[in-house]
Ligand SMILES: Nc1ncnc2c1ncn2[C@@H]1O[C@H](COP(=O)(O)OP(=O)(O)O)[C@@H](O)[C@H]1O
C-alpha cells in the first residue's frame with residue numbers, strides 16, 4: 072500500500088481550493104496550516120491524529136446522489152439538513168419567518184474568530200480546512216420578534232470513507248431570544264470537520280445538544296467558538312458515542328457580565344474508539360458562572376480524554392467556575408485521561424475541580440443483588456443512574472428521555488462485550 | 492421445619508479468621524435474636540448469608556429449605572426468600588427509590604410465578620405499605636438512601652422487606668439510630684409481616700428492640716461463635732449485667 076505523508080491532506084486541500092475557488096483570496100490565509108497537530112503539541116498530546124494522517128482524504132467534491140431519511144428526535148422541531156457539508160433546502164423543513172438562514176462571508180465573522188487569540192484555535196485543523204474549502208458559510212439568525220422558538224434539529228449527513236466534509240454554521244441569537252438546537256453528526260466521512268460559531272446577544276438563551284454518532288471509521292474534529300454577552304446563557308451538552316475518533320472542542324468566551332456557560336458532556340466508548348471532550352472557558356468579565364462537567368463509560372480498549380481549561384482574567388472578580396470529570400471503566404484495557412487546567416488571575420473567585428476514575432462500586436452492586444437483581448442488571452441500573460444524574464443536570468427536562476434513550480443501546484453493547 | 496441451617500461455619504477475611512465454627516438453626520415461625528459485643532462477627536455472618544463476594548465459607552455448610560446456599564449468588568438467594576436489612580444501607584445516587592422498589596418487587600413476583608403489578612397498581616400498593624411505615628411520598632421520590640437520615644434508611648430497609656415478603660429476614664442492627672417512635676413503627680412493620688411460615692433473625696445490642704419484637708430464642712455471639720443460647724430472659728440478663736460474666740464463664 073502506498074504510504075500517505077503527514078501533509079497529504081493539506082496538499083490535497085490546497086489543490087482543491089486553487090481549483091474550485093481560484094478567485095477567493097479570503098480563503099488563502101487558512102491554507103497556511105500544512106500538517107496535522109503532532110503529539111508534541113500540548114493540546115493534542117492525548118488525542119493523536121496518526122490514523123487520520125495516514126488516510127488519503129480529499130475534500131468532498133461531487134454532487135450528492137443519495138437519498139436520506141431524516142429521523143427527527145422531536146416531532147414538532149424544524150430540521151435543517153446538511154449533506155456532505157452543504158445545506159440541502161429540499162431535505163429541510165420550511166423555516167419560520169423569524170428565523171433567517173443566509174449566506175455570509177468570512178469577513179462577516181472574522182472578528183469573532185479573532186477574539187480567540189490562542190494558538191490552539193488558530194492552528195485548529197477544522198478552523199483552517201473548513202474556512203478554506205467549505206462551499207458556503209451559513210448563518211442562522213434568530214430574531215427577537217418572538218421569544219420562544221420551536222426546537223431546531225441540524226443534521227450532518229453524507230460523506231464517504233475517503234472524503235472530508237466541512238459544514239460551517241454561524242448561530243446568531245438576537246437579544247432576549249430563547250433557542251434550542253440539536254446537532255446530529257451522523258456521517259460516513261473519513262473526516263468530518265464541523266466548524267460552528269455561536270453569538271449570544273444580551274439576555275439570550277441557547278441550549279445546544281450535540282449528538283456525535285458518526286460511523287465507525289470516521290474522524291470528527293468538531294470545533295465551536297462561542298461568545299456570550301451580558302445576562303446570556305449557554306447550555307451545551309455533548310453526547311459522544313460514535314466514530315473511530317471524535318473530539319468535541321469548545322471555546323467559550325464570557326464577555327458580558329452575569330452570563331453563564333455550562334459545557335457538559337457524556338462519552339460512551341467501546342471497541343477501539345477514541346473520544347475527547349476539550350473545553351476552554353474564558354472569563355473576561357466579573358460575575359459570570361461556568362461549569363464543565365463530563366462523565367464517561369469506557370469499555371474494551373477504548374480511550375477517552377477530558378481537557379477542561381478555565382481562564383479567569385484579572386478583571387473577572389466573583390467568577391464561579393466548576394469543573395468535574397468522572398469515568399467508569401468497564402475494562403482494564405480502557406484508558407481515561409483527564410487534564411484540568413486553571414489559569415486564574417483574579418483573586419475573588421470560586422473554582423472547584425475534581426476527577427475520579429474507577430470501576431462500578433462493589434458495595435452498590437452487592438446491595439442491588441441482595442434484593443434479587445442480577446449482577447448484569449445491577450450494572451445497567453448503576454450506569455443508568457450515573458448517566459441520568461448527568462443528563463438531569465445538563466439538559467431541559469423535556470429532552471431528558473430522548474437523550475437517555477440515545478445512551479441505552481450503547482450501554483447494552485458495552486455491558487455485553489464486557490463478558491466476551 | 493428448619494428454614495436455615497448453619498453448621499460449623501468458618502470464614503476468614505484477609506487471612507483473618509472471623510467466623511470460627513458458628514452453628515445456628517432457624518425454624519419456620521421462629522424469631523431469633525443475636526446479641527454480642529462489637530467486632531464479634533455479626534455483620535460478617537449476615538454478609539456471608541447474603542452471599543457477598545469475599546465472604547465465602549472456609550469450612551462448614553449453610554442450607555436454606557434444604558438447598559445448599561454456598562454456590563448461589565446474592566440475587567439467587569434473595570429470590571429464594573432470604574432478606575438482609577443492612578446495618579449500613581448503601582446509597583444509590585441517581586437511582587429513583589420508586590423505580591428501584593418496583594424493579595425488586597416485580598422481579599420477586601416473576602420468580603414466584605405471580606403476576607407483576609401494573610405501574611399504577613404498584614404505586615397504590617407501595618403507598619399503602621409505605622404509609623404503614625410512616626414513609627412519606629416525598630422520600631420515595633428521592634434517590635435510594637441518598638441523603639436519607641439514619642432512621643429513614645432503616646425504615647426503607649423494612650419497606651423493601653415488606654415488598655419482597657421473604658421467608659427469612661436478617662435484620663442487622665435495624666434499631667440503631669432510631670428514636671422510640673421510629674423503633675415502634677419499624678417493629679410493628681416487622682411483626683405485621685411475621686407468620687407461621689417465615690422467620691426473623693434480629694441482630695441487636697439492645698433489649699429495647701426485643702420489647703417490641705419478641706424473640707423465641709436469644710443467642711450470644713462472641714469471637715466468631717455462638718457461645719450461649721437461651722430464651723427471652725437471656726436478653727434481659729445481658730441488659731442488666733452486660734456480656735462480661737458470660738464471656739468470662741466461657742474462657
Ligand atoms: N471487610 C473487612 N476487612 C477486614 N476485616 C473486616 C472486614 N469486615 C469486618 N472485619 C473484621 O471482622 C470482625 C467482625 O466484624 P463485624 O462482622 O462487623 O462485627 P459486628 O457486626 O459483630 O460488630 C472485626 O474484627 C472486623 O474488624
Ligand SMILES: [Mg+2]
Nearest residue numbers: 533534535578
Ligand atoms: Mg455489625
